[in-house]
Amino acid sequence: MTQVPHSQSAPRIVEEESARADFYEFMSGLLAHPPSDLLLNNIGSLDPAEGEIGSAIETLKRLAARADSQSASREFHDLFIGVGRGELMPFGSYYMTGFLNEKPLAKLRQDMMTLRIEREQNVYEPEDNIATLFEIMAGLIRGRFGEPASVAMQRDFFNRHVAPWAHHFFSDLETAKNSVLYAPIGTLGRLFMEIEREAFRMEGVPS
Amino acid sequence: MPKKTEDRSERSRRDFLKLAVTAAPAAAAAAATGGEAEASVEAPSSLGMQKTEHVRKYLDSARF
Numbered sequence: 001m002t003q004v005p006h007s008q009s010a011p012r013i014v015e016e017e018s019a020r021a022d023f024y025e026f027m028s029g030l031l032a033h034p035p036s037d038l039l040l041n042n043i044g045s046l047d048p049a050e051g052e053i054g055s056a057i058e059t060l061k062r063l064a065a066r067a068d069s070q071s072a073s074r075e076f077h078d079l080f081i082g083v084g085r086g087e088l089m090p091f092g093s094y095y096m097t098g099f100l101n102e103k104p105l106a107k108l109r110q111d112m113m114t115l116r117i118e119r120e121q122n123v124y125e126p127e128d129n130i131a132t133l134f135e136i137m138a139g140l141i142r143g144r145f146g147e148p149a150s151v152a153m154q155r156d157f158f159n160r161h162v163a164p165w166a167h168h169f170f171s172d173l174e175t176a177k178n179s180v181l182y183a184p185i186g187t188l189g190r191l192f193m194e195i196e197r198e199a200f201r202m203e204g205v206p207s
Numbered sequence: 208m209p210k211k212t213e214d215r216s217e218r219s220r221r222d223f224l225k226l227a228v229t230a231a232p233a234a235a236a237a238a239a240t241g242g243e244a245e246a247s248v249e250a251p252s253s254l255g256m257q258k259t260e261h262v263r264k265y266l267d268s269a270r271f
Contacts, residue, residue, distance in 0.1 A: 195228060
């Protein structure tokens with residue numbers, strides 16, 4: 001493991017795993033800030049496949065074609081920022097305990113220290129934001145924090161910090177009053193969480 | 208850890224993921240690389256967390 005000659009910037013991972021990382025990053029980007037015109041444009045040119053995910057992408061594509069960065073940003077604001085607060089609170093601690101900055105966040109910070117991940121110095125928001133957690137998942141898969149994390153490590157992180165609430169959050173996003181463009185994004189997230197849960201279950205490493 | 212069992216479960220995981228994720232969102236990935244690429248290359252060892260403006264605004268208003 002340590003004999004890998006100075007690894008290139010992107011460690012080699014198999015195609016399915018990198019598709020997962022892509023998906024996490026895609027979702028993370030949409031949940032961290034409103035999509036730019038460029039991103040909306042790119043979404044508009046997607047070529048969705050068959051199946052549930054494909055049809056959610058089809059819907060997203062249609063809505064993206066009609067949206068622009070301004071309308072998307074208004075929707076994002078209403079959903080996640082709001083006046084005082086947005087319609088939804090995309091934080092693990094909030095979903096798991098009803099409050100921000102509770103024990104789940106402390107546990108997450110501990111695990112991030114163990115994994116030697118830290119937030120950048122000029123970022124002050126709690127790390128249990130869904131966008132951040134997805135960014136961490138992608139980083140673990142790709143090996144952005146050192147070696148690519150084993151599936152067992154990914155699974156443990158997922159089970160502790162993502163699985164307990166993300167599915168619930170995405171269901172809320174699907175049906176939120178203010179969701180238009182973000183409704184199919186909620187569907188995508190929910191489906192993806194189901195896939196991840198199922199795939200980690202298959203992995204078969206005893207915990 | 209019995210190697211054989213792991214190989215088998217690893218294979219079914221890969222097959223499953225192949226069916227489930229690879230087909231559709233390969234395209235989604237293409238869409239995502241629009242503006243994200245530079246951000247994620249910047250800080251390989253620390254987490255290049257995206258500046259989630261909504262959170263910051265929220266926290267400002269909540270005085271955390």
